[in-house]
Amino acid sequence: MSFIGADRTFGEARAVVFGAPYDSTTSFRPGTRFGPSAMRAESFGIETYSPYQDRDLETDAAVHDAGDLELPFGAPERALDMIEAEAARIFDAGKTPVLLGGEHLVTLGAVRAAAKRFPGLRIIHFDAHADLRDDYLGVKLSHACVMRRCHDLLGDGRIWQFGIRSGTREEFAFMKAGRVKTEPFSADTLASLSFPEGTPAYLTVDLDVLDPSEFPGTGTPEAGGMRFRELLSALTEVLARFRVVAVDNVELSPHLDQSGRSTALACKLLREELLALQAPDGRVPQTDRRS
Numbered sequence: 001m002s003f004i005g006a007d008r009t010f011g012e013a014r015a016v017v018f019g020a021p022y023d024s025t026t027s028f029r030p031g032t033r034f035g036p037s038a039m040r041a042e043s044f045g046i047e048t049y050s051p052y053q054d055r056d057l058e059t060d061a062a063v064h065d066a067g068d069l070e071l072p073f074g075a076p077e078r079a080l081d082m083i084e085a086e087a088a089r090i091f092d093a094g095k096t097p098v099l100l101g102g103e104h105l106v107t108l109g110a111v112r113a114a115a116k117r118f119p120g121l122r123i124i125h126f127d128a129h130a131d132l133r134d135d136y137l138g139v140k141l142s143h144a145c146v147m148r149r150c151h152d153l154l155g156d157g158r159i160w161q162f163g164i165r166s167g168t169r170e171e172f173a174f175m176k177a178g179r180v181k182t183e184p185f186s187a188d189t190l191a192s193l194s195f196p197e198g199t200p201a202y203l204t205v206d207l208d209v210l211d212p213s214e215f216p217g218t219g220t221p222e223a224g225g226m227r228f229r230e231l232l233s234a235l236t237e238v239l240a241r242f243r244v245v246a247v248d249n250v251e252l253s254p255h256l257d258q259s260g261r262s263t264a265l266a267c268k269l270l271r272e273e274l275l276a277l278q279a280p281d282g283r284v285p286q287t288d289r290r291s
């Protein structure tokens with residue numbers, strides 16, 4: 001089963017969706033391994049047409065769904081190698097990888113591939129959590145450390161974080177020292193973010209950046225989050241204004257929300273991302289950040 005509207009062949013596609021159903025470093029409530037398959041199944045509850053962008057996945061985008069990687073639980077380095085190899089295969093074909101988690105650690109595999117391919121890579125990161133710990137309970141490859149591992153790769157001033165409202169005192173000190181650029185609580189300053197022309201950017205979306213009232217299906221819910229319309233507007237702005245070379249959506253844990261609204265939200269957001277990713281140059285989607 002493919003995500004709705006993602007029925008082009010690999011050769012035809014401009015964007016390639018793939019799943020990394022991995023959650024073995026999850027610290028609190030696991031279950032994100034079921035995220036990609038739940039999104040595919042539930043995607044048939046949404047339309048392929050976006051009234052926000054007046055575009056349709058079937059006619060205005062070319063998306064292939066490459067399915068899920070078969071990742072070895074308990075072996076994070078091996079899992080990251082496999083994710084990196086898949087992202088590299090998609091980059092090699094001149095296409096845009098769209099990774100579905102899984103826990104947030106999976107991002108590191110795709111970022112490794114992107115950093116090798118695109119010198120000067122930046123990361124635009126939406127999350128409730130800073131994910132900047134150097135280790136978590138002595139473990140460096142943990143979803144709680146993923147942005148710190150990305151910082152190891154890219155260096156100071158290359159990661160922009162939005163919506164962050166949880167972390168240790170040490171993580172907030174790391175931000176305040178300018179090692180990463182962080183806007184806590186919201187994405188209100190996104191409009192002032194600018195990179196030199198042509199700078200490649202990796203967009204990583206931990207869906208727990210959303211408020212748990214709208215998105216309860218996640219392992220570490222954190223009150224005080226963004227609204228769906230606010231996030232949708234921010235992401236479509238990022239995809240319109242920057243040269244985004246890869247995207248991921250992580251931390252959907254579908255069984256933690258029996259109502260299904262979290263999975264439905266994740267499907268809708270992915271549709272909008274896939275459309276905005278392939279929008280004609282210079283087109284700013286008409287969405288309303290205020291809600």
Ligand SMILES: [Mn+2]
Pocket residue numbers: 127128129206208209220251
């Ligand atoms: Mn998070």
